Amino acid sequence: MNIQNLTIDTIHEGLINKEFSCTELTKAFLEKAKKENERLNIYITITEKEALETAAHVDEKIARGESISGLEGIPCSIKDLINTKGIRSTSGSAILSDFVSPYDATVVQKLRDAGMIMIGKTNLDEFACGGSTEYSFVGPTRNPHNERYTAGGSSGGSAAAVAAGTCLYALGTDTGGSIRQPASFCGVPALKVTYGRVSRSGVTAMASSLDTVGPFAHSCRDIAHVMNTIAGSDPEDSTTPEVVVPNYLHSLDESIKGLTIGIPKEYFDDGIDEEVKESVHNAIKQLEKQGATVKEVSLPMTKYAIAVYYIVMPAELSANLARFDAIRFGTKPDHTGESLEEYYLNARGEGFGDEVKRRIMMGTYVLSAGYYDAYYKKAQKVRTAIIEEFNTVFQEVDVLIGPTVPTPAFKLGEKLDDPLQMYLVDSLTVPMNIAGLPALNVPCGSTKKGLPIGMQIIGPQFSEAQLLTIGHTYETHS
Numbered sequence: 001m002n003i004q005n006l007t008i009d010t011i012h013e014g015l016i017n018k019e020f021s022c023t024e025l026t027k028a029f030l031e032k033a034k035k036e037n038e039r040l041n042i043y044i045t046i047t048e049k050e051a052l053e054t055a056a057h058v059d060e061k062i063a064r065g066e067s068i069s070g071l072e073g074i075p076c077s078i079k080d081l082i083n084t085k086g087i088r089s090t091s092g093s094a095i096l097s098d099f100v101s102p103y104d105a106t107v108v109q110k111l112r113d114a115g116m117i118m119i120g121k122t123n124l125d126e127f128a129c130g131g132s133t134e135y136s137f138v139g140p141t142r143n144p145h146n147e148r149y150t151a152g153g154s155s156g157g158s159a160a161a162v163a164a165g166t167c168l169y170a171l172g173t174d175t176g177g178s179i180r181q182p183a184s185f186c187g188v189p190a191l192k193v194t195y196g197r198v199s200r201s202g203v204t205a206m207a208s209s210l211d212t213v214g215p216f217a218h219s220c221r222d223i224a225h226v227m228n229t230i231a232g233s234d235p236e237d238s239t240t241p242e243v244v245v246p247n248y249l250h251s252l253d254e255s256i257k258g259l260t261i262g263i264p265k266e267y268f269d270d271g272i273d274e275e276v277k278e279s280v281h282n283a284i285k286q287l288e289k290q291g292a293t294v295k296e297v298s299l300p301m302t303k304y305a306i307a308v309y310y311i312v313m314p315a316e317l318s319a320n321l322a323r324f325d326a327i328r329f330g331t332k333p334d335h336t337g338e339s340l341e342e343y344y345l346n347a348r349g350e351g352f353g354d355e356v357k358r359r360i361m362m363g364t365y366v367l368s369a370g371y372y373d374a375y376y377k378k379a380q381k382v383r384t385a386i387i388e389e390f391n392t393v394f395q396e397v398d399v400l401i402g403p404t405v406p407t408p409a410f411k412l413g414e415k416l417d418d419p420l421q422m423y424l425v426d427s428l429t430v431p432m433n434i435a436g437l438p439a440l441n442v443p444c445g446s447t448k449k450g451l452p453i454g455m456q457i458i459g460p461q462f463s464e465a466q467l468l469t470i471g472h473t474y475e476t477h478s
């Protein structure tokens with residue numbers, strides 16, 4: 001069967017009208033996933049058996065004449081940082097290469113209850129630390145638009161899984177840009193949610209005050225479908241407040257007339273690629289045609305965001321990764337050594353990659369006695385100033401729009417020798433993690449070389465529905 005150009009709605013219609021069975025559909029997506037996986041290295045594990053079993057259940061239900069829900073029978077992929085019961089969940093690390101999770105993350109449980117067909121677990125940088133998947137223990141995912149380029153990271157596998165047409169939607173995580181940056185590089189819409197909008201229970205923690213889980217899909221409409229299932233408070237995650245979850249599909253077609261879009265001038269300065277600037281400006285013009293007004297604003301604190309992030313994130317990461325000691329969690333080292341200390345050193349020395357080790361060292365340094373005040377405490381103060389700056393600007397404008405990433409995708413290997421260059425890729429995405437704000441990547445063109453460009457629509461906390469309305473308006477009018 002032809003699986004191109006399907007949407008969540010058209011599959012749903014096709015299933016209930018018996019145009020195809022869920023098993024046929026799933027087989028077609030599995031075949032595509034295997035083929036693209038050979039070319040692009042998207043998946044760490046393809047979950048063929050589970051996918052076909054669930055598909056058979058959906059077919060039985062339809063045969064019995066029972067109704068099925070909107071996401072039932074829809075093929076999807078899950079980042080391997082998100083734990084799945086009975087299925088290997090590696091977090092992209094050699095230290096968890098044979099870890100099988102004893103339980104499902106809340107988001108996975110919700111999607112299972114909704115009848116998802118999980119095609120596989122996607123590739124990522126080790127423990128989500130990176131921006132190219134080159135730090136994954138199974139090697140990098142390649143960009144579906146050009147195999148010599150990175151798919152981005154850390155959720156590069158999830159972005160490529162959707163962009164290459166191996167599933168309808170995918171889940172990723174975003175701590176400093178790991179959903180939006182790969183989405184921008186691969187040319188798919190994707191949403192980084194408000195901190196606390198989606199449960200993180202069962203998701204391997206990177207930096208707990210920054211981590212979020214969110215969807216990639218082929219359209220804002222399909223993202224809205226997924227949000228309707230995964231958003232909301234969870235008793236297993238105390239950072240998910242009881243804020244009402246709107247129906248994200250209902251507001252999609254609302255008019256954007258009268259909306260004020262802020263254009264932060266720092267997001268268009270000299271460091272930003274010319275083709276990226278042009279595409280984002282053109283997209284904003286399209287939104288003006290639909291009735292939005294535009295206002296230039298300034299966010300001078302933007303330049304401090306990376307510095308704050310590379311103190312707060314490693315501090316939290318070093319604490320979170322302490323649990324991987326190869327006693328409770330983690331693969332036993334080849335040489336156990338003579339003492340407990342030697343055991344730890346061997347296990348963590350063998351199990352973690354260089355970038356993760358670098359961050360553990362940075363994190364323990366900034367938290368150590370004597371440096372805590374100079375680094376960690378100071379970073380927290382600047383964090384507060386960044387939050388206040390956003391609060392002030394959102395009194396003047398409804399949303400902000402700028403490029404998601406300063407450049408299109410870079411070549412594989414290009415930034416491997418210089419971690420700082422890799423860190424700077426996140427300059428426009430980390431501010432929203434620092435402030436806990438939602439931001440939506442929407443593809444808005446491509447370079448002369450054919451690499452996708454993305455814009456990011458940023459809003460106040462819990463404004464996801466509005467961001468999706470704007471994204472949907474752009475998709476349907478451009």
Ligand code: GLN
Binds near residue numbers: 154173174176178206
């Ligand atoms: N690229 C960023 C980093 O390396 C973001 C990671 C993320 O969002 N998980 O930390």
